[in-house]
């Protein structure tokens with residue numbers, strides 16, 4: 059019976075590593091990344107396709123133990139799409155209960171309502187050029203709090219114009235901070251920065267710090 063209980067708490071884990079958080083509110087802070095395997099989306103710019111498959115089963119106690127070993131307070135649960143594994147919610151609960159500052163990077167395609175609001179949810183809204191805008195689960199917006207963030211990865215001027223429309227249509231800046239990030243290699247960062255300034259858009263421009271430091275190296 060004990061083995062059945064343990065089996066219910068397992069997750070398919072792609073990797074765990076220590077790096078600097080490259081995005082969102084905690085950018086620049088040493089952070090442990092827990093990357094879960096699997097994602098039902100296929101964004102055109104995906105840089106973690108290696109996490110779609112494979113990985114190893116690990117029970118939540120073992121994940122907590124490995125996180126503890128790194129000795130830092132910030133933990134980011136990411137993927138893939140971490141919420142594609144139902145027990146991700148359990149992992150997040152355990153991490154916040156253990157006193158970590160926890161963020162969750164999610165595609166915006168799956169329901170975030172079961173996630174503890176002590177977790178800072180970084181919710182993507184997929185633009186048309188991601189190839190996955192039809193997967194946006196717009197009902198997620200009503201579950202966001204000021205502790206969360208919304209992220210648009212902008213691949214083109216058309217994406218930018220579309221994203222701007224969504225800000226108003228869904229009242230996004232009133233809910234939480236909104237991030238606009240240039241898609242690596244597709245939009246020049248300066249170009250996006252100029253558009254935001256010209257439009258006085260109430261969003262935060264961000265670049266992926268880890269890519270500036272380490273390029274597309276895995277585990278960074």
Ligand code: SF4
Nearest residue numbers: 097099101104138165
């Ligand atoms: S949601 Fe994230 S992990 Fe999934 S395909 Fe898109 S960019 Fe890749």
